[in-house]
Amino acid sequence: xxxxxxxxxxxxxxxxxxxxxxxxxxxxxxxxxxxxxxxxxxxxxxxxxxxxxxxxxxxxxxxxxxxxxxxxxxxxxxxxxxxxxxxxxxxxxxxxxxxxxxxxxxxxxxxxxxxxxxxxxxxxxxxxxxxxxxxxxxxxxxxxxxxxxxxxxxxxxxxxxxxxxxxxxxxxxxxxxxxxxxxxxxxxxxxxxxxxxxxxxxxxxxxxxxxxxxxxxxxxxxxxxxxxxxxxxxxxxxxxxxxxxxxxxxxxxxxxxxxxxxxxxxxxxxxxxxxxxxxxxxxxxxxxxxxxxxxxxxxxxxxxxxxxxxxxxxxxxxxxxxxxxxxxxxxxxxxxxxxxxxxxxxxxxxxxxxxxxxxxxxxxxxxxxxxxxxxxxxxxxxxxxxxxxxxxxxxxxxxxxxxxxxxxxxxxxxxxxxxxxxxxxxxxxxx
Amino acid sequence: xxxxxxxxxxxxxxxxxxxxxxxxxxxxxxxxxxxxxxxxxxxxxxxxxxxxxxxxxxxxxxxxxxxxxxxxxxxxxxxxxxxxxxxxxxxxxxxxxxxxxxxxxxxxxxxxxxxxxxxxxxxxxxxxxxxxxxxxxxxxxxxxxxxxxxxxxxxxxxxxxxxxxxxxxxxxxxxxxxxxxxxxxxxxxxxxxxxxxxxxxxxxxxxxxxxxxxxxxxxxxxxxxxxxxxxxxxxxxxxxxxxxxxxxxxxxxxxxxxxxxxxxxxxxxxxxxxxxxxxxxxxxxxxxxxxxxxxxxxxxxxxxxxxxxxxxxxxxxxxxxxxxxxxxxxxxxxxxxxxxxxxxxxxxxxxxxxxxxxxxxxxxxxxxxxxxxxxxxxxxxxxxxxxxxxxxxxxxxxxxxxxxxxxxxxxxxxxxxxxxxxxxxxxxxxx
Numbered sequence: 001x002x003x004x005x006x007x008x009x010x011x012x013x014x015x016x017x018x019x020x021x022x023x024x025x026x027x028x029x030x031x032x033x034x035x036x037x038x039x040x041x042x043x044x045x046x047x048x049x050x051x052x053x054x055x056x057x058x059x060x061x062x063x064x065x066x067x068x069x070x071x072x073x074x075x076x077x078x079x080x081x082x083x084x085x086x087x088x089x090x091x092x093x094x095x096x097x098x099x100x101x102x103x104x105x106x107x108x109x110x111x112x113x114x115x116x117x118x119x120x121x122x123x124x125x126x127x128x129x130x131x132x133x134x135x136x137x138x139x140x141x142x143x144x145x146x147x148x149x150x151x152x153x154x155x156x157x158x159x160x161x162x163x164x165x166x167x168x169x170x171x172x173x174x175x176x177x178x179x180x181x182x183x184x185x186x187x188x189x190x191x192x193x194x195x196x197x198x199x200x201x202x203x204x205x206x207x208x209x210x211x212x213x214x215x216x217x218x219x220x221x222x223x224x225x226x227x228x229x230x231x232x233x234x235x236x237x238x239x240x241x242x243x244x245x246x247x248x249x250x251x252x253x254x255x256x257x258x259x260x261x262x263x264x265x266x267x268x269x270x271x272x273x274x275x276x277x278x279x280x281x282x283x284x285x286x287x288x289x290x291x292x293x294x295x296x297x298x299x300x301x302x303x304x305x306x307x308x309x310x311x312x313x314x315x316x317x318x319x320x321x322x323x324x325x326x327x328x329x330x331x332x333x334x335x336x337x338x339x340x341x342x343x344x345x346x347x348x349x350x351x352x353x354x355x356x357x358x359x360x361x362x363x364x365x366x367x368x369x370x371x372x373x374x375x376x377x378x379x380x381x382x383x384x385x386x387x388x389x390x391x392x393x394x395x396x397x398x399x400x401x402x403x404x405x406x407x408x409x410x411x412x413x414x415x416x417x418x419x420x421x422x423x424x425x426x427x428x429x430x431x
Numbered sequence: 432x433x434x435x436x437x438x439x440x441x442x443x444x445x446x447x448x449x450x451x452x453x454x455x456x457x458x459x460x461x462x463x464x465x466x467x468x469x470x471x472x473x474x475x476x477x478x479x480x481x482x483x484x485x486x487x488x489x490x491x492x493x494x495x496x497x498x499x500x501x502x503x504x505x506x507x508x509x510x511x512x513x514x515x516x517x518x519x520x521x522x523x524x525x526x527x528x529x530x531x532x533x534x535x536x537x538x539x540x541x542x543x544x545x546x547x548x549x550x551x552x553x554x555x556x557x558x559x560x561x562x563x564x565x566x567x568x569x570x571x572x573x574x575x576x577x578x579x580x581x582x583x584x585x586x587x588x589x590x591x592x593x594x595x596x597x598x599x600x601x602x603x604x605x606x607x608x609x610x611x612x613x614x615x616x617x618x619x620x621x622x623x624x625x626x627x628x629x630x631x632x633x634x635x636x637x638x639x640x641x642x643x644x645x646x647x648x649x650x651x652x653x654x655x656x657x658x659x660x661x662x663x664x665x666x667x668x669x670x671x672x673x674x675x676x677x678x679x680x681x682x683x684x685x686x687x688x689x690x691x692x693x694x695x696x697x698x699x700x701x702x703x704x705x706x707x708x709x710x711x712x713x714x715x716x717x718x719x720x721x722x723x724x725x726x727x728x729x730x731x732x733x734x735x736x737x738x739x740x741x742x743x744x745x746x747x748x749x750x751x752x753x754x755x756x757x758x759x760x761x762x763x764x765x766x767x768x769x770x771x772x773x774x775x776x777x778x779x780x781x782x783x784x785x786x787x788x789x790x791x792x793x794x795x796x797x798x799x800x801x802x803x804x805x806x807x808x809x810x811x812x813x814x815x816x817x818x819x820x821x822x823x824x825x826x827x828x829x830x831x832x833x834x835x836x837x838x839x840x841x842x843x844x845x846x847x848x849x850x851x852x853x854x855x856x857x858x859x860x861x862x
Contacts (some may be wrong), residue, residue, distance in 0.1 A: 025525065028514070028555020032522045076508055080782055083459070084515050091463045094456065124459020351511055 016055060016232075019225050020404045027407060030224055031350065031414070038417040040350040042085060042173065042195040046412035047358070047370070048343045048405050049330040053273050055404065056234045056330050057412035059370070060210055061287065062200040063177040064346060065101065067119070068111035069376040070354035075119065081348035082123035086171070088349075089193055093170035096125040097163060099155075099186075101176045102133045107145045114144055116175065119348075130155040130164050132176060132183055160191045171195060178203050179286050199423050200416075202286045207325045208238035209423055214415035221411055232408060235263050235328040238284060244312075244322045250305040256326045257281065257295055257304070264328045278329035278366050281308055285323065288315035289370035294329060331365040336377055340365050343402075345409030352406040354378075447486060447663075450656050451835045458838060461655055462781065462845070469848040471781040473516060473604065473626040477840035478789070478801070479774045480761040484704050486835065487665045487761045488843035490801070491641055492718065493631045494608040495777060496532065498550070499542035500807040501785035506550065512779035513554035517602070519780075520624055524601035527556040528594060530586075530617075532607045533564050538576045545575055547606065550779075561586040561595050563607060563614055591622045602626060609634050610717050630854050631847075633717045638756045639669035640854055645846035652842055661698055663839060666691050666759040669715060675743075675753045681736040687757045688712065688726055688735070695759045709760035709797050712739055716754065719746035720801035725760060762796040767808055771796050774833075776840030783837040785809075 020027065045064035046057045070078070086093060098120070100113050113129065120127045129142075131152040142150040153164045162185060163169055171193040174186075178201025186198060199205065215233055222229035239256040241249040257279050264277040281293045291311050295304070309319060334341040339361040346354045357377040360369040421427065451458065476495035477488045501509070517524060529551070531544050544560065551558045560573075562583040573581040584595045593616060594600055602624040605617075609632025617629060630636065646664055653660035670687040672680040688710050695708040712724045722742045726735070740750060765772040770792040777785045788808040791800040852858065 025552060025555050025557050028553075029523075029525055032514075032518055032555060035518070036522055073504070074507070076505070077511060080508060080511055083463075083782070087463055087466070091467055092460075094460055121456060122459075124456050124463060126456050351514070 017400055017404050020407055021400055023225055031410060034414055035350050041413060041416050043348045044413045044416060045344055045346045046409035048345060048408050049332045050334055051331045052333045053271060054231055054330060055408055056232055057408055058234065058330060060412040060416050062196045062416060063175055065109060065112050065175060067115040068108055069356040069378050070346060071378045074354050078119045078348050078353040079122045081351040081353050082119050085349035086123055090170040094126055095167055095169040096120050096127045097130050097169035097172045098127055099130050099132060099172060099174050099176060104142060110142060110144050113150060128153060128164055128167050155185055157185050162189055177201055177287060199425055200420055206284045208284055210415060210419045211236035213418035214412060216418060217411050217415045230267055234330050235260050237326050239326055240323040242321050244305045244309050245319060254304060260326050260328055280327050280329045282325050283312060283315060284325045286315060289368050290314035292368040294366055329366050340369060342369055343405050345405055347413050448831055448835050451838055452831055454656055462841060465845055466781050472844060472847050474779045475844045475847060476775055476777045477843035479776060479836050479839050480763045481765055482762045483764045484702060485662055485761060486839055487663055488839060489665065489761060491843040491847050493627045493847060494606055496540060496543050496606060498546040499539055500787040500809050501777060502809045505785050509550045509779050509784040510553045512782040512784050513550050516780035517554055521601040525557055526598055526600040527551050527558045528561050528600035528603045529558055530561050530563060530603060530605050530607060535573060541573060541575050544581060559584060559595055559598050586616055588616050593620055608632055608718060630856055631851055637715045638713065639715055641846060641850045642667035644849035645843060647849060648842050648846045665761050666694050668757050670757055671754040673752050675736045675740050676750060685735060691757050691759050711758050711760045713756050714743060714746060715756045717746060720799050721745035723799040725797050760797050764796065771800060773800055774836050776836055778844050
């Protein structure tokens with residue numbers, strides 16, 4: 001399925017597409033050189049927003065849970081990438097322990113798990129599932145929508161190693177983003193590869209750190225292509241304090257929102273963009289879509305603090321100290337059947353292995369689509385993203401558009417790699 | 432397209448399929464460990480023959496020229512594998528010099544070249560074509576069937592390096608099998624990566640050396656699976672001499688043919704196979720399909736020497752000294768639309784990236800299909816080969832069948848890796 005590319009056939013994004021296509025060998029070489037210095041996350045997904053005048057990643061997920069939404073025909077790409085990843089990490093490996101999210105009643109998530117099991121089995125590993133849920137005390141069937149079943153088993157911790165009964169893995173793959181914190185079972189596993197590492201979990205990870213790393217990556221990449229990094233980089237600032245109900249807290253937030261809005265407006269003017277700038281306020285940690293607030297003018301919102309606090313309550317966060325990121329809003333101009341859509345790109349190791357459109361009929365172009373009611377349109381994303389057609393008219397070719405999305409998503413992934421290096425608590429030991 | 436699997440639903444091959452599927456993680460791990468010790472050929476293709484009672488590679492090509500026959504939808508697998516290969520060999524590489532065969536008038540071959548250019552461009556290299564044809568003295572357009580064109584350029588040798596005008600490559604990829612010998616231009620290129628190496632060319636390579644290496648690989652693999660290696664290994668012996676017209680020459684050949692036939696008949700008896708054993712006689716070097724002779728009984732063929740000589744003449748070989756390989760014939764029981772077919776599996780680095788059926792309506796199940804009149808049916812080979820369906824009835828599932836073909840083809844590729852280590856003339860320097 002090829003989406004309706006509603007973005008205009010002229011303007012900055014098509015110049016960017018053109019430049020990215022022309023520079024394909026240079027871009028791929030640049031990534032190769034980056035991967036000589038940095039380690040890609042084991043797997044990741046990146047939400048990309050295409051405003052027509054700007055294209056930027058807005059979320060980089062290090063515990064991707066939508067493998068069920070990928071085009072099954074393109075799964076061999078994921079298998080091949082998994083083979084390459086395993087070969088680097090633990091080529092002697094026989095066993096892989098997969099630790100899923102605690103939630104068990106979501107059939108989409110279960111299919112995501114089944115897809116991961118399939119990918120890693122076919123990459124040559126015995127895959128078993130160990131549950132963080134303490135109510136799992138014996139092997140428990142997890143029925144799948146297609147009539148088959150997975151088995152959840154209780155985790156067994158023996159001194160430095162984590163496994164299952166009669167199952168000692170070389171590598172442990174986490175598919176839980178640790179929003180609830182790091183379970184003691186997972187601490188100090190120095191003898192095994194725990195992927196992603198604990199500091200990639202939302203207990204420790206911060207979006208501000210990610211976007212600081214992304215800015216560095218975007219500047220390097222923009223220099224390579226000789227362009228303004230703003231075209232691929234959403235302005236982001238952090239704001240934190242002790243109390244969002246206090247005048248100091250609200251003022252701090254308003255100041256940062258005004259800063260982001262005024263900078264964005266200046267850029268819109270520079271590029272002749274006739275749209276109203278907006279900012280999004282998100283919790284600095286976690287993937288709670290309900291916590292995202294769209295703001296068009298800090299002064300218009302009299303009770304900004306109260307509204308942010310209300311959003312945070314939806315994410316289970318209490319009053320008191322707050323950590324937020326204020327980010328330039330990037331509208332999405334993609335549509336699938338008239339509904340607002342944004343591409344999500346899936347990666348394994350350094351490779352784009354697939355993607356889909358997240359579609360939300362009830363949301364506007366300036367709102368988060370990561371909310372109840374979203375649906376997913378699988379695309380042969382990787383297929384197209386790796387096989388752009390040189391010489392086609394800019395903006396007219398879905399494969400070329402997808403190649404560009406794959407490049408921007410890989411910039412997000414590379415930023416996550418930088419980020420995890422900077423935030424690695426183990427690294428300090430040797431510093 | 433799924434081929435008609437004419438092979439019986441019972442018998443040894445389905446037991447083998449079953450065992451290979453059950454052992455998938457063990458098999459993939461075994462390959463991983465082998466690739467820790469050995470370097471896969473840069474690219475390769477393997478002809479596989481499925482007799483129903485036996486499955487074996489019969490030809491391993493280190494200069495594959497049928498990329499045009501692969502399913503275009505699966506090309507991203509080749510791009511990803513090419514990325515992995517380049518990253519290992521020369522991650523800083525900007526430029527790739529591709530050296531095609533001298534023949535220029537074959538539109539299929541031209542499309543093969545265009546496909547290779549596409550794969551390596553999209554893997555992130557500037558690809559240009561340098562011609563071994565001395566009549567190419569300036570950039571020359573090579574028109575393609577689809578209306579586009581490639582450009583052939585004259586090769587420029589400067590001391591230790593080979594390139595084109597204003598083009599200095601890190602890696603040189605040969606797509607000519609050097610049957611005509613090694614051009615001086617290609618000798619002593621110690622500063623660049625020449626892939627495959629010169630001793631992979633048919634001037635130096637011998638099928639007997641390949642099948643000696645394959646026997647070693649097949650024995651190891653059969654031990655892993657607890658089975659008789661004959662089920663995947665065609666008996667092969669070499670025979671050479673000064674004159675195939677002399678009584679000594681003919682006797683030597685007849686002796687080896689009888690040896691192969693009698694060993695094969697013994698195996699047929701052991702497995703209760705009610706077929707007539709046959710042997711194939713092939714030149715020990717080169718890929719000339721017209722040089723292959725099928726023999727059912729050495730004594731029946733009074734003028735065996737004369738008949739072999741006649742075949743060799745088709746391949747441009749003269750009288751006098753001869754080097755032959757006598758191999759157990761493996762009939763093919765695959766059919767596509769009632770025509771005899773054999774699968775050909777394409778690999779890049781260690782990965783299966785595609786495949787097709789070579790189909791020949793005018794040939795019998797015990798004859799070579801690599802002959803004028805053959806046609807090619809692209810298959811989403813890799814797609815299926817990497818995504819077998821566990822739990823399906825043996826012999827009933829094309830994906831499972833293709834996974835098995837991919838495993839056997841990779842055994843052939845691994846054998847080529849062993850072979851090139853043994854025959855490497857540079858290796859002796861350090862021995």
